[in-house]
Every structure is written in C-alpha cells, then in structure tokens.
Amino acid sequence: MNAPALWQRYRKHLFHDPETGLMLDVSRMNFPDDFLARMEPAMQRAYAEMENLERGAIANLDENRMVGHYWLRDPSLAPSEEIAAEIVETVARVKEFAAGIHGGTITAPGGTRFRRLLVIGIGGSALGPQFVADALGTAADRLEPHFFDNTDPDGMDRVLARLGNGLAETLTVVISKSGGTKETRSGMLEAQDAYRRAGLDFHRHAMAVTGAGSELDRTATEAGWLARFPMWDWVGGRTSETSAVGLLPAALQGIDIDGILAGARQCDALTRRRTTATNPAALLALMWHHATGGRGTRDMVILPYKDRLLLFSRYLQQLVMESLGKERDRTGTVVNQGIAVYGNKGSTDQHAYVQQLREGINNFFVTFVEVLRDRDGKSLEVEPGVTSGDYLSGFFQGTRAALHENGRESLTITIPEVSPATIGVLIALFERAVGLYAALTDINAYHQPGVEAGKKAAGVVLKLQAEVIAHLQGGGEPATADEIAAAIGRDVEVEAVFHILLHAAANPDHGVRIFAAEPLFQSQFGTAG
Template sequence: MEKLQLWDRYKERLYVSRKMALSLDTSRIDFPGGFFTEMEPRLQKAYEAMALLEGGAIANPEEQRMVGHYWLRAPGLAPQRALTEEIEETVNRVKIFATSVHDGAIAAPGGKPFRNLLVVGIGGSALGPQFVADSLGTPSDPMRPYFFDNTDPDGMDKVLAEIGAGLDETLVVVISKSGGTKETRNGMLEAKAAFTARGLDFTKYAVAVTGLDSELDQTAVREGWIERFPMWDWVGGRTSVTSAVGLLPAALQGIDIGALLEGARICDEATRSTATRQNPAALLALSWYHATGGTGAKDMVILPYKDRLILFSRYLQQLIMESLGKELDLSGKTVHQGIAVYGNKGSTDQHAYVQQLREGVHNFFVTFIEVLKDRQGASPEMEPGATSGDYLSGFYQGTRAALYEKGRESLTITVDEVSAATVGSLIALYERAVGFYATLVNINAYHQPGVEAGKKAAGSVLKLQGEILALLGRRKGEDFTAEGCAAALGKPEEAETIFIILRHLAANPDHGVGVAYGDQLWDSRFRAK
C-alpha cells in the first residue's frame, strides 16, 4: 500500500522538461500539508527579485554591482546594448580562437601544434572548467586539459610531470579577474619557471582571461601574450563557467560550447516561470528550505550515479556554500546561514558512507542524479538480462528506497545523458535555485566577505614571515625559539604563528633556515644557516 501511495505522489510531484531532457522528483521530500501555500508569497517575492536582477538592478548591494551571469546565455537580456555586444563578441572570439588553435593557425613557436592545455586558476576560475572538462572530455579531444588550481608546489610538480616532454606543445590559460589572486599569480610564475627551464619563451604559450586593465591584463599586454579575453565585475567567479572563464578552456578542449550555452539558456527560460510547480529551480529551493528548516540545519549530499559527474559536488560546494554561507542577512541581522555540501558517486557510495546515511546521524538530505543512457553503443551482459548499467540503476533505486525506509529524504534529478546541453542545464538550474533560496532566507548570495578575510589573514602571515627572515638574517649565528623570536620582534602574542612559520621554513631549503629540535617541539631552536 505504501508503494502505491508513493507512486501516486511520484506522479503528482514529478517535474518534466522534454526540452531539457531533465526531470525532477520531489516525491521523497515530506513537505507538510499547506507548505506550498504558506511559501508561495515568499516565492513570488523571489521571482520579483530575480526579474529585477536580470533587468540590471544592483543585486549585490555590498559591492554595488549588477549580477549578470544569466545574460551570458541570453545576451539580448543585458540592460545595455554595449554589454550585449561584448558578450556576443567574446563568445565569437572564443570560438574563432579555439578553431585557430585546432587548425594550427595559432601554434607554438616553430609551428608546433598545441596538444595540451594548462589552465591556471582557483575557485570559480578552476572548479567550473574542471567540472566541464571531466564530465564532457573524450580521448579524441584535440587538446588534453591540465590544471594548476592551488599554490601547492608538489601538486604543480605532479601536473608538470604528467605533461612531461609535451610542455613545448602546451597552451597556458591564466584566469584571474583582478590578476592579484596570489594562488593564480603563483601558478603563473611556476608555469613560467617551468617553461624557462626548458628554454621556452612563456609569453609565446600564454593566454589571459582577466578584467580590463587588471595586473594580469597589464602583464599580458606588456609581455605580448598570445591573446586576452575579458572577465566582467558583474559576473562572480562561482557563476562564471558560461563566460570566457569556462567557455575558452572548454572550446579548446573540443567541447561544443554552443550546446552548453543553449542548455543553460533553455533552463533559464524554464526557471523564469512564476508557476512554482512548473519551475524546477523553485522546487529545488523549496526542498532545501524544508529539509534544512531554512537555517542550514542539514547537509546537502550530492550522489550522481555517473562517473562523469563526480566533480559536480565539488563545483556545487563553491556555488552553494560561498553563496549561502553568510553571517548577516540583508537587514544586518546575524543569521549564520548556509548549507554544507558534500558528495561522492554511485555506486561507490554503497561501499563508503551510505551506511552512515542510512543508520547514522540524521543531519542531511540527498540529491540523487540519475543518467538514463549508460554508454555509447550496446553493453555486454554481466548475467542473463542484466548489464553493468542495469546494476548501476538498481543500486541507485535500492539506495533511494533504503534511505527513505529510514525517514531520510531525497530528491532525484534525472537526465537522458551527460552532454554539453545537459551539463549547461544543470549549471543553470543550480545557479537559479541558489538565487531563489537566498531570497527566501534574505541574504546576499553574490558576495563573499569571508573569503576576503582569509586572504587578508594570509597576507599578514607572509608579512610576518618576512620580518622573521630579516631578523634571522641580521642576527646570524644566533638561534631562537619561537617565543624568543616573537620577543625579539616585539610581538609576543604572535608566538604560535611564528612557530608554525619557522617549522615550515626549516622543512624547506628555500630560505636557509635550520632547526635543532628541543625535548618539547615548541622549544626547538631556529637560525639562519
């Protein structure tokens, strides 16, 4: 009887878009009676706020900026003709540039074709491009993508080792809006050092995606890089994947960016509907609000049953957590909003954390992502009447049922296949859902003051490191404990930070700092070698 009731609820709740080849099932979300009626006035305000945003209103009040990532898929919606023309021109330039690289018209010195692509960026300048590259890449792509997405030297060495002898056929795309993001700046300099060590002129391999007249833009102009593409202050990093940030790497890899943009555009059209039950982004936002109590009380677990979508949860971590994780609401009230996001992939989850999801602490809700098409072509039978893809579908259905039996709620998004169009639709769907949810809980989804605070703190640490090195250099022959160093600098309150800095300096040969370990680690003594 319960299964029949769930079937009836499934038919009542299922959202289907044939244009997007996507459906959304909220039947395993236990909305209380009257919930939709109660939330409808607030959703109508969210639709109004979104319409104003798309019309060019200052939707990011703290930074006094428009928020225009939806225009990237429909340039005619931009509030100024000049913006429309800029967007259209950039997409055309991306396509022309990628074709020229693939045809060999733009090549490495000596006419050697570019076969590899090294993308240097961080956050939104890496996560979106990485997700698109991993979900849509094939062995026949004209260029193979690699990423510097951190300032970890060993990580960059690993990538360079994978590129190996192919460095002289590697195009480098450096992505930074301000050009001052330290992780990206460091990645660029590390790449430049690697090219120089091979006797290669880095400027003949480099392309910039950045803001007009930024530090990076000025460097690219001064050094004569191959090309420059724009980033705009009205597109945030986490919503930039359908700008040159994501489109240029995708086009160079050989992905159909026209289909990606069209999928996003079609989803944008669907999610402009003010009829809530016909708006999949509104249904997602309502599900999040119900599942978390509108306070982030539960985590969002993303479980794609497709290997190609394993990076989707990492992409959504930034989109959702950076957008919704805010201390203050728009009225200045302390709210500590946010939804934590994590995920793996099915059916790997069956052998990992599904045990806790089913029987452990109940602090989450699940979004399953089902892909109907198993592979290109037919599949062999694993046993009579069952392929490996049939097993994957069975495991998804079994996990969904097992969780619901224990009162654990879930959503399911189903797409026909993983294609450029469906990836575009998924990106646009979650961008809109984040915007709606932010209005429901009255926060600014389009700034990130916590990220900026972290950058400032890192700058203070590096400044202190400079002072430590200057002290050790002036007083060669002396050794210092962390506390002694702090006292000598007149900063006794910084002893812990100084100790951490000294340990790192002593572990690496770059700065010439030695250590003599004490009986207690914090009593170790450091000196200039």
C-alpha cells in the same frame, strides 16, 4: 508511506520538461501537504527579486556590481546594447581562437601545434572548467586539459611531470579577474619558470582571461601574449562557467560550447516561470528550505550515479556554500546561514558512506543525480539479461528506497544523458536555485566577505613571515619561537611565528634550520649556514 501512496505522491509532484529531458522528483522529501502553499507568497517575492536582478539591479552591494551571468546565455536580456555586444563578440572570439589552435594557424614558436592545455586559476576560475572538462572530455579531445588550481608546489610539480616533454606543445590559460589573486599569480610564475627551464618562451604559449586594465591584462599586453579575453565585473567567479572563464578552456578542449549555452538558456527559461510546480529551481530552493528549516541545519549530499559527474559536488560546494554561507542577512542580523555540501558518486558510495546515511545521524538530505543513458551503443551482458548499467541503475534505486525506508529524505534529478546541453542545464538549475533560496532567507548570495577576510589574513601571515626571516638572517644565536616573537615585538602572535618557523625549516628556500627538542615548541631555530 505505502507503495501506492508513494506512487501517487510521486505523480503529484514530479517535474518533467520534454524539451531538455530534465526531471525533478521531490516526493521523498517529507514536506507537509500545505508547505508549498504556505511558501507561495515568499516564492513570488523571490521571483520578483530575480527578475529585478536580471534587469540589472545592483546585487553585490560591497562592490556596487550587477550580477548578470544569465545574460551570458541570452545577451538580448542584458541591460545595455554595449554589454550584449561584448558577450556576442567574446563567444565569437572564443570560437575563432579555438579554431585557429585546432587548425594549426595559431601555433607555438617553430610552428609546433598545441596539443595540451594548462589552465591556471583558483575557485570558480578552476572548479567550473575542471567539472566540465571531466564531464565532457573524450579520447578525441583536441587539447588534453591540465590544471594548476592551488598553490601547492608538489601539486604543480605533479602536473608538470604529467606534461613532461610535452610542454613545448602546451597552451597555458591564466584566469584571474583582478590579476592580483595570489594563488593564480603563484601558479603563473611557476609555469613561467617551467617553460624557461625547458628553453621555451612562456609568453608565446600564454593567454589570459581577466578584467580590462587589470594587473594580468597589463602583463599580457606588455609581454605580447597570444590573446586576452574579458572577465567582466558583473560575473562572479562561481557563476562564470558560461563566460570566457569556462567557455575558452572547453572550446580549446574541443567541447561544444554552443550546446552548453543552449542548455543553460533553456533551463533559464524554465526557472523564470512563476508557477512554482513547473519551476525546477524553485522546487529545489523550497526543498532546501524545508530540509534545513531555512537555516542550513542539514547538509546537502550530492550522489551522482555517473563517473562523469564525479566533480559535480566539488563545483557545487563553491556555488552553494560561498553563495549561502553568510554570517548576516540583508538587514544586518546575525543568522549564520548556509548549507554544507559534500558528495562522491554512486555506486562507489554503496561501499563508502551510505551506511552512515542510512543508519547514522540524520543531519542531511540527499540529492541523487540519475543519468538514463549508460553509454553510446549496446552494453555487454554481465549476467543473463543484465548489463553493468542495469546494475548501476539498480544500486541507485535500491539506495534511494533504503534511505526512504529509514526516514532519510532525498530528491532526484534525472537527465537523459551527459552532454554539453545537459551540463548547461545542471549549471543553470543550481545557479537559479541558489538565488531563489537566498531571496527566501533574505541573504545576499552575491558577495563573499568571508573569502576576502581569509585573503587578508593570509597577507598578514606573509608579512609576519618576512619579519621572522629577516630577524634570523640578521645573525645571532638560535632561539625558540617565544624568543624570536619577543625580539620582533610579536609576542601575541607567537603561535603563528612557531608555524612559520616549522614550515621554513622544512624547506630549503629561506635557509632556516631547526634544532629539535622535546616538547617540540622548545626547539630552537637559526640560519642553516
């Protein structure tokens, strides 16, 4: 398409909202002229479904739950006065608690003021808070944020090393809806042990975000933790950033949570519009449908041209892939739906994988995120009349043009700056786009049977590990994995037994020793004594 024709297409399809500054350009997606009209009946059904969802319809049928993250930004929409009151009260309590921490009226034992924050969570309980912390953090943060977001012992040791002698002034927030999530519980116990070894009382440094009556809620209550905040069953982890899950860490860090909520609320209003051309989330969902054939046949590459948005692709991986990656549609038909998401940042990508995007396999579409403001104040001229921000913008436009020239599809989201409000806009925009795309493809975006299956499988492995370790500790001569599996009646699981033995022998925790042989699977294992 020549330049004048492309400019006309740009003008025809550009979305711009003057109030938020949000822009969405879909002109470089190669949808045919009649595509939007053909999809309009399906879009109207999707709008109706989203309206029903916001009125309190049961969306997560597996757990008989509503899905109400939209109410978090506008409690007046909640289906009951009780829910609305809980939302308002929780935001007020978050602000009050953060003010107490910042003002020094809530302190660690001995009057030590809190200056650091350790957030313990997994998945949505960590990805959203991490994204917001990195996007909006400054040198003036009231608390310096750190995260336990995995069960990797070495990873936790690295975080604790960074905290160093500052553990005495570290506030820990444990986030888990059920309170029984193994990854989060492991992180909590590791943190508790670290405080103990430092001669500190963990309970006087800890607070919880969890479901009422959960295991974690009981633990926090009985031990007298500093505070507890609710995690409602109608808020899924991947859509929890505007609940206490995300607002509490952000407020403690010193981020303007009212700005995040306001931006999300403004975007929610935009994305309720039933006129598709003026609904940015609808346009996003339709572009996903066009690019992937409604079947996830292409990957979504996220390329934000801003360092502060580096973690955006990681945040979207969970939101998009956990919501849309489903084996069956709502009729039970096998569809293997989903859209894979990956990304880094520009212009780093000029020196990484843009080469493949332009000339390699065409199995993707790009979502550029452009930020207009470079920094507060003027920039240095790195060449006459050119700033480093000018270079960044040039690289963005050049990459976008180079991809288009080679028939690679892209869309561009533009925001005026990175601020609490625009981060709220981005969160709400993609949350709604996910819901609309799911409606278009007849899948349930609000359950996650695959995640639960993985958790159950991990439990099976740990049960098997207990049997293997008990057998070795019972004495006897060293034996191969085959022999040990046969001895405990687990012949069909010998590969899992072998991996358990390798891991146990590599660590001192269970007193297992390997007598190495080649090939490796003929090695024998026994106790270290």
